Amino acid sequence: MIRSPLTPSAVASPRRIATLALPALVVLAAEPLYVLVDTAVVGHLGRLPLAALAVAGTVMTLIAWLGTVLAYGITGRAARRFGSGDRAAAVAEGVQASWLALGVGVLVALAMQLGAGPLVEALAGPGEVADAAGRWLRVAALGAPGLLLAAAGNGWLRGVQNTRRPLWFVLGPNLLSALLCPLLVYPVGWGLTGSAVANVVAQTISGGLFVAALVSERVALRPRPGVIRQQLVLSRDLLVRGVAFQASFLSATAVAARFGAAAVGAHQIAVQLWFFTALVLDALAIAAQALIGAALGAGDDAGARALARRVALLGAGCGVAFAVLIAVGAGVVPGLFSSDEQVRDQAMVAWPWLVALQPVGGVVFALDGVLIGAGDVRYLRNLTIVAAFGGFLPAIWLSYAFDLGLGGIWAGLFLFVLLRLVALLLRLRSGGWAVVGAVR
Incomplete structure (x- = not known):
C-alpha cells in the first residue's frame, strides 16, 4: 500500500x-x-x-x-x-x-x-x-x-x-x-x-x-449496509449534539422575547453576528477535520497533536481579530440593523459578552474540528449535552426567573462556551482522542 x-x-x-x-x-x-x-x-x-x-x-x-x-x-x-x-x-x-x-x-x-x-x-x-x-x-x-x-x-x-x-x-x-x-x-x-x-x-x-x-x-x-450503519452511528452522535445546540438557542430566543420586543430584537442582532463569526471559524474547523483525520490515518499521532495545537492558536488569533472588530464597531454596527434606540441600547447590554466570546469561541470551534476529524464525536456529544443542560439552559431560565435581562442570557452563552473550552483543552492534553489507524 x-x-x-x-x-x-x-x-x-x-x-x-x-x-x-x-x-x-x-x-x-x-x-x-x-x-x-x-x-x-x-x-x-x-x-x-x-x-x-x-x-x-x-x-x-x-x-x-x-x-x-x-x-x-x-x-x-x-x-x-x-x-x-x-x-x-x-x-x-x-x-x-x-x-x-x-x-x-x-x-x-x-x-x-x-x-x-x-x-x-x-x-x-x-x-x-x-x-x-x-x-x-x-x-x-x-x-x-x-x-x-x-x-x-x-x-x-x-x-x-x-x-x-x-x-x-x-x-x-x-x-x-x-x-x-x-x-x-x-x-x-x-x-x-x-x-x-x-x-x-x-x-x-x-x-x-x-x-x-x-x-x-x-x-x-x-x-454496503455495514459501512452505512457505521456512518449512521457517527451522524447520530453529531445529530444529538446539534439538538442540544438547537434547544439552547431556541430557549435563549424564547426568554429574550419575554423581556420585550427591544430585547429580542437586540438578541437577534447579536446572535446573527455570533453565527457569522462562527461561519468563518467553521472553515478552519473543516480544514482541521481533513488534516487531523489524514494524519491519524497515516499513523502520525505526533503530527496530529502538533496540528491540533496550531489550529487552536489560529482559532484564538481569528477570535481576537473578531473581538477587536466587534468592539470597535460597537457604536456603529447595531445601528446598521435597527434605527430603534431601545434596540440599540439593549444591544449594548449583550455587546461586551459578544466581544469576550470571540477568542474563547475561536479555540472551541477549532478544537471541535480537531475532535470531529479524529472521530471523537461521542466525547463532543456528551460534552455539549453537559454544557448545554448543566450550564447554558439553567443560566437562561435563571435570567428569566430573576429578571436579569439580556445580560443574563449572554452570560449563560459565555458559560456554555467556557465549559466547552475547559473540557476540550483537557481532552487535547490527555491525548485520548489521537487514535491512529485507517478507521476509528
Whole structure:
C-alpha cells in the first residue's frame, strides 16, 4: 500500500490549513448569501409571501443542517482512509455516504408532500401564511436529495483534501439559482413557487455534480449496509449534539422575547453576528477535520497533536481579530440593523459578552474540528449535552426567573462556551482522542 506523503510539518503548515479553509469558507457562505437574495426577491411580492418564506425556510434550514451533520461525519472517516494511503477506500466512504444521503433525501421529499401543511401550521398557525408556506415547502423539498448528496460530496472531497471542486460544485448552481429566481418569480409569473423551483434546480444540479465526481473515480458504486450503519452511528452522535445546540438557542430566543420586543430584537442582532463569526471559524474547523483525520490515518499521532495545537492558536488569533472588530464597531454596527434606540441600547447590554466570546469561541470551534476529524464525536456529544443542560439552559431560565435581562442570557452563552473550552483543552492534553489507524 502506498503511504500518504503527509509529514508532521506539512500537515501543520498554516499555508496548507489556509488552502483548505478558504475554499471551504466560500462553500459555507454560498447558501446563506443565496438565501439573502431569495429573501430580497420574494420580499417585493409583499408581506404574506415573505412571511411564508420565513416559516417554510426554517424547515429547509433544518434539512440543510442534516446535510451538515452528514458532511462532518464523513470527512473524518474519508480523511483517515486517505491518510493511510488508500484513496480508493476514502472515495468508497463517499459512495456509501451518498447512498445514505439519497435515501434520507427521498424520504424527506416524500414526507414533506404529506406533512408540509401540518408542519407549517404548527409553526405559524392556520391561515394564509401557512397555506403559502406549505405550497413553497412541498416544491422546495423536492431538492432535498440533491441537497444531501451535495453535503455527502463535500464530506468525502474534504476528506481527500480537495476543497476546490466543492467550491465550483456549490457556487456555480447557487449563482444560476440567484439569476433564475427573479426570472421565475416575476417575468414567468410563478410568484412564490418560482422561488422554490429555483432552489430545487440549484440543489439538484449541485448534487448531480458531486455524484458525477464519484462516478469519475471509478470505484464500486454498490451500497454496503455495514459501512452505512457505521456512518449512521457517527451522524447520530453529531445529530444529538446539534439538538442540544438547537434547544439552547431556541430557549435563549424564547426568554429574550419575554423581556420585550427591544430585547429580542437586540438578541437577534447579536446572535446573527455570533453565527457569522462562527461561519468563518467553521472553515478552519473543516480544514482541521481533513488534516487531523489524514494524519491519524497515516499513523502520525505526533503530527496530529502538533496540528491540533496550531489550529487552536489560529482559532484564538481569528477570535481576537473578531473581538477587536466587534468592539470597535460597537457604536456603529447595531445601528446598521435597527434605527430603534431601545434596540440599540439593549444591544449594548449583550455587546461586551459578544466581544469576550470571540477568542474563547475561536479555540472551541477549532478544537471541535480537531475532535470531529479524529472521530471523537461521542466525547463532543456528551460534552455539549453537559454544557448545554448543566450550564447554558439553567443560566437562561435563571435570567428569566430573576429578571436579569439580556445580560443574563449572554452570560449563560459565555458559560456554555467556557465549559466547552475547559473540557476540550483537557481532552487535547490527555491525548485520548489521537487514535491512529485507517478507521476509528
